[in-house]
Amino acid sequence: MSSGRLLDDTALAASAVVANNTMNRERGLAGPNSYAKELGFDPYEFLAARQGAQAWLDLCCGSGKALIYAAGRIAAERPEAAVTMVGIDLVDHFMGGPRPPGLELIAASVADWSPRRSFDLITCVHGLHYVGDKLRVLERAASWLVPDGLLVADFDAESVRDVRGRSSARRVASAVRRAGWEYDTRRKRVSCLGPCTLNFEAAYLGADDAAGPNYTGQPAVASYYEWSRQ
Known part of the structure; x- marks a missing residue:
């Protein structure tokens, strides 16, 4: 199945691969190492272009650097704007200093946390x-999206395996697209507009933290599932 026994969420949280990853620790909002570069758009500009109260949720936010900068910029440039920003990360290694208004950084597992x-x-x-x-x-x-909200995430479908350890990338990509999402196989990026029902019809078995590097060149976690339809 995998290179070793599969880990549950508790064991995975203690894994050196997960606890010590630096993929998103110091990523800023704009510039060479930024959210704008990775996502293909600037989250601040996205929110600024919308009307009324806005809310941004960043899952696995690392140090929260991008959120802190965006919240500070809004406070300085548009103090009248009602913008809420929430960052979730497994490890409480958030940047220190005063928090701009409207910002909340929470140490929690994205697998369990609910807004x-x-x-x-x-x-x-x-x-x-x-x-x-x-x-x-x-x-x-x-x-969790508002009717015209946007979800964008880096997602490597090759990291999803079946009970025999085989790639489930094609199955995952097909399910995502049938649900109305977009999956960019070159950029390894998934996105959707507005809330939608997404059901992969798969039972989660556990994770392998010894799967080795993924397309980023960094060690990553492979996820194993038993599909209801083989």
């Missing part, structure tokens, strides 16, 4: 590489 509101923008920059049940996170996050 109390809907969001105009949901992002996950390279975070799913280190999550066990990646498909469930996508299923849940899709339900």
Whole structure:
């Protein structure tokens, strides 16, 4: 099946691959190492172009650097704007200093955390590489969008395996597209507009943190599922 025994969420959270990953720790909002570069758009500009109160949820936000900068910029340039920003990360290694208004950084597992509101923008920059049940996170996050909200996440379908350890990339990509999502196989990026139902019809078995590097060149986690239809 895998190179070793599969890990549950508790064991995975203690894994050196997950706890010590640096993929998103210092990524800023704009510039060479930024959300704008990875996502293909600037989250701040996306929110600024919309009307009324806005909310941005960043899953696996790392140090929260991008959120802190965006919240600070809004406070300085548009103090009248009602913008909420929420960052979730497994490890409480958030940047220190004063927090701009409207910003909340929470140490929690994205597999278990649930919001109390809907969001105009949901992002996950390279975070799913280190999550066990990646498909469930996508299923849940899709339900947290406002009607015209946008979800964008880095997602490597090749990291999803079946019970025999074979790639389930084609099956996953087909399910995503049938649900109305877009999956960019070259950029390894998944996105959707508005809340939608996404059901992969798969039972999560566990994760392998010894799967080795993925397309980023960094060690990542492979997720194993038993599909209801073989």
